[in-house]
Amino acid sequence: MQIITLEQIKLILPSLDLFPEIEKGFKAYSEGKVVVPPIGEMILEKGEVHIKYGFVRGGKYYVIKIASGFYCNPEYGLSSSNGLMLLFSQQTGELECILLDEGHLTNIRTAVAGAIVAKHLAPDPVHRIGIVGAGIQGRLQLHYLKDVVACREVMVWGTSTKELDLYRIDMEREGFRIETTGDASLLQRQCNLIVTATPSKRPLLSDVYLEEGTHITAVGSDTADKQELDPEILQHADLVVADSIVQCMERGEIFKAMEAGKMVKNKVVELGNIISGTSTGRANKEQITVADLTGVAVQDIGIATAVYSAFRGHAG
Amino acid sequence: MQIITLEQIKLILPSLDLFPEIEKGFKAYSEGKVVVPPIGEMILEKGEVHIKYGFVRGGKYYVIKIASGFYCNPEYGLSSSNGLMLLFSQQTGELECILLDEGHLTNIRTAVAGAIVAKHLAPDPVHRIGIVGAGIQGRLQLHYLKDVVACREVMVWGTSTKELDLYRIDMEREGFRIETTGDASLLQRQCNLIVTATPSKRPLLSDVYLEEGTHITAVGSDTADKQELDPEILQHADLVVADSIVQCMERGEIFKAMEAGKMVKNKVVELGNIISGTSTGRANKEQITVADLTGVAVQDIGIATAVYSAFRGHAG
Secondary structure, three states, rough: OOOEEEHHHHHHHHHHHHHHHHHHHHHHOOOOEEEOOOOEEEEOOEEEEEEEEEEEOOOOOEEEEEEOOOHHHHHHOOEEEEEEEEEEEEEOOOOEEEEEEOOHHHHHHHHHHHHHHHHHOEEEEEOOOOEEEOOOOHHHHHHHHOOOOOOOEEEEEOOOOHHHHHHHHHHHHHOOOOEEEOOHHHHHHHEEEEEEEOOOOOOOEOHHHHOOOOOOOOOOOOOOOOOOHHHHHHOOEEEEEEHHHHHHHHHHHHHHHHHHOOOOHHHEEEEEHHHOOOOOOOOOOOOOOOEEEEOOOOOOOOOHHHHHHHHHEEEE | OEEEHHHHHHHHHHHHOOOOOHHHHHHHHHHOOOEEOEEEEEEOOOOEEEEEEEEEEOOOOOEEEEEEOOHHHHHHOOOEEEEEEEEEEEEOOOEEEEEOOOOOHHHHHHHHHHHHHHHHHHOOOOOEEEEEEOHHHHEEEHHHHHHOOOOOOEEEEEEOHHHHHHHHHHHHOOOEEEEOOOOHHHHHHHEEEEEEEOOOOOOOOOOOHHHOEEEEEEEEEEEEOOOOEHHHHHHHHEEEEEHHHHHHHOOOHHHHHHHHOOOOHHHHHEEHHHHHOOOOOOOOOOOOOOEOOOHHHHHHHHHHHHHEEEEEHOOO
């Protein structure tokens, strides 16, 4: 049994081409080749824990991923996200590898999914990227967008000036031009590719400021009580995409919009089907498109398997 | 973060008094002090995986336990049960300890629960113990019964003569007198404390051979498709006890009996309430009692916390 630490994972990651790996995973998922049981969820006083697990039929491993969000952690100098991934043999149930990623691989695969969505749904050209949330995920989303979007003009929204300043410093170092704001409506009016990446429980983006041709990827809401988008955004969108339709019926923006009576299930298209071409993506420059990413175990299977395989390759 | 291996766990276990620890857990569970979300379940071609998790409100840790059963494993010289337990901080979500128990702690806490049940529900005297299933769990059940039942006369049922012979050798070494059989009806007629510990998917014990005053603990069935007891046994029993009523509505013997229309929910009493005295246990020598143990996360919380605490104590 192999234990791989966060430090080792970080050394391996740059050598991996995760984009096709995770894109392939979404495709297989929508084709019904992946078994993904319902998410395990635990709500504690200080945080929340998600257990995502599953396997690709005929594959080598099954993967169980534990990821937590304890949003007061930064007050103690700790990361809000945490967790680990476990790979087991589909033949014997033996534990083959523990990836002590401390939530890092979850953050990465979430950001990669954001980039995959942008590749398929972003308007062309993107004139300005809007990032809602100046935390870890807000950074990673922008980082991975680099490969699929030429635009380097960015507006970032946050609630803390200090956090926004740090974000600007970090991401300008990566070659972006960053403007910070505390006004989400300004961001909405100026950006046509928007990613929301906060743990908010109330809508941050409003239907009122929604511009023609905008694409929004909502990655923050992964429970039944988190929400970043006004349900009317989904109601008025020309296309609403879910990473997993089954999952988005029970959590995330689509769930919230349906709960509010602003959406019907058959309006939703699955990401894997857009990737494979089975469903139609953005049809023109004017369409408003929304993708709701709640995070599917197939992403964890993809990234965990890729890291472990590379580690074994490196180890000879 | 601490990693504790199976070898280390085995060194610690003899020093632990698990019985009161797990008894206390069942009591707390029935009092509503424990959060135990629904079991995560994954059925693969060669085996099955259960994820059990939860926390005691106000406690230090939350525990996630992964346990698998791959019943062809013994053909390759591997144990059929496998898994690990993880302890995380309730305050920060940080992983504090990995118990690489390979399923051993699950086996132990299941056997301890069997002994707890026997303490509260076994007839007095037990004139002969019947063990259905000559595997690991069949051994451990008998081992832990030692402390609560004076009887050393045992009949064990199994399908393989070789397995039965090995069982006899092992358990006679522990001070029992063992008779082996391939006839479950014989076992039923001769034993008044019976434990079933197989992964069977069809009833092994029949209502026809049920003797007055018998207690049966069914530990094998922990899914919606496994079953060891004829539903009519539960129908005719004077008392039916569940480790968790919620869980036994969806899996195990009680689920099977309800599915067959032989049981109603309000006949079922919860183990923790019998331990606390809130519910009445066996009322007389003649009653037929049945306990259905599907395995509750609170047992995992109890045993994982006990092992980790002892380990830290030993480490100074």
